Amino acid sequence: MTDTRLLPPTAEGIAEAARLLAAGGLVALPTETVYGLAGDARDDRAVARIFEAKGRPQFNPLIVHLPDLGAARRYARFDDEALRLAEAFWPGPLTLVLPLGDTPVSPLVSAGLSTVAIRVPAHPLAQQLLRAFGGPLAAPSANPSGRVSPTRPEHVLDGLSGRIEAVLDGGTCGVGVESTILAPGEPPLLLRPGGLPAEALEECLGRPLVAGGSADRPSAPGQLASHYAPEAPVRLGATEARPGESWIGFGKLGGPRNLSPSGDLVEAAANLFHFLREADREGRPIAVAPVPERGLGRAINDRLRRAAAPRP
Numbered sequence: 001m002t003d004t005r006l007l008p009p010t011a012e013g014i015a016e017a018a019r020l021l022a023a024g025g026l027v028a029l030p031t032e033t034v035y036g037l038a039g040d041a042r043d044d045r046a047v048a049r050i051f052e053a054k055g056r057p058q059f060n061p062l063i064v065h066l067p068d069l070g071a072a073r074r075y076a077r078f079d080d081e082a083l084r085l086a087e088a089f090w091p092g093p094l095t096l097v098l099p100l101g102d103t104p105v106s107p108l109v110s111a112g113l114s115t116v117a118i119r120v121p122a123h124p125l126a127q128q129l130l131r132a133f134g135g136p137l138a139a140p141s142a143n144p145s146g147r148v149s150p151t152r153p154e155h156v157l158d159g160l161s162g163r164i165e166a167v168l169d170g171g172t173c174g175v176g177v178e179s180t181i182l183a184p185g186e187p188p189l190l191l192r193p194g195g196l197p198a199e200a201l202e203e204c205l206g207r208p209l210v211a212g213g214s215a216d217r218p219s220a221p222g223q224l225a226s227h228y229a230p231e232a233p234v235r236l237g238a239t240e241a242r243p244g245e246s247w248i249g250f251g252k253l254g255g256p257r258n259l260s261p262s263g264d265l266v267e268a269a270a271n272l273f274h275f276l277r278e279a280d281r282e283g284r285p286i287a288v289a290p291v292p293e294r295g296l297g298r299a300i301n302d303r304l305r306r307a308a309a310p311r312p
Helices: 011-022 044-054 080-089 124-133 153-160 198-205 265-281 297-308
Strands: 005-007 027-029 036-040 063-065 094-099 115-119 166-168 180-183 189-192 246-248 286-288
Touching: 005 011, 011 027, 011 036, 011 124, 011 166, 027 124, 027 153, 036 044, 036 063, 036 124, 080 094, 080 198, 153 166, 153 265, 180 198, 246 265, 265 286, 265 297
Parallel strands: 005 166, 027 166, 063 115, 094 180, 246 286
Antiparallel strands: 027 036, 094 115, 180 189
16 A cells, blocks of 8 residues: 655655656646646556556546657657647647557557557646656546546545555646547547547648547547446436436536536536536436537536446
């Protein structure tokens, strides 16, 4: 059992987090989307510990986090389209799946594939830690595999205390759902909707995205059929709670736990995982009001469908 520490968001806390990572440790770090469980992406043992701590299947690849495009180009090959996307949306909640570059990472990161998922996070603490560490960090969401993603440090401790060295306390994540994952090409494949709306990517590319990915052989994180799931069963598209259900509302279908009383999808995304956790603590089935399938609603509905899917 590891004594998991909560590190302050100070120069000393960042330096200690970088020291732990350099020694092969695991540190949960805040990003603008959710907390990630970081380990040195070049270190087979550290990456293996990420899979072990989460209980994550090793066929499910990880995202490599880097501080800027210049660093990312050492680990992945960028064509003109990938460069245009990176220059438009990095740092930010976009992950690009690209051919592996000349600088190696642990083969566990890419699950044996010839591609690697790369992201440049916008959160200032993530940026400071990446620069203090000076290398690539593999960082899936900092929660037990398949369960609700963490948007606050206490969420990380609920699931991983005793399994990792530290959590860098960055407060509440602003976006609240994971990054959008895109594989540029012909056609461009949307592998996971997320914190960057697909409409923005389509406008940048000048053509529509095509849904891609496989739950049986994931090419990127977040593609398993059952994922982001609370312990309780989830019922979607509800207009009210049935007797014995916990309720999560949206818009006019309100209540004390409402993703966004005004129908704001940005606010709804930021609240989603925290409200799922709160409802799950009540120990009852969860009913969730409908959310529009547009903008960030696409990512919200993706997470809810996977939360409601039959468990393996």
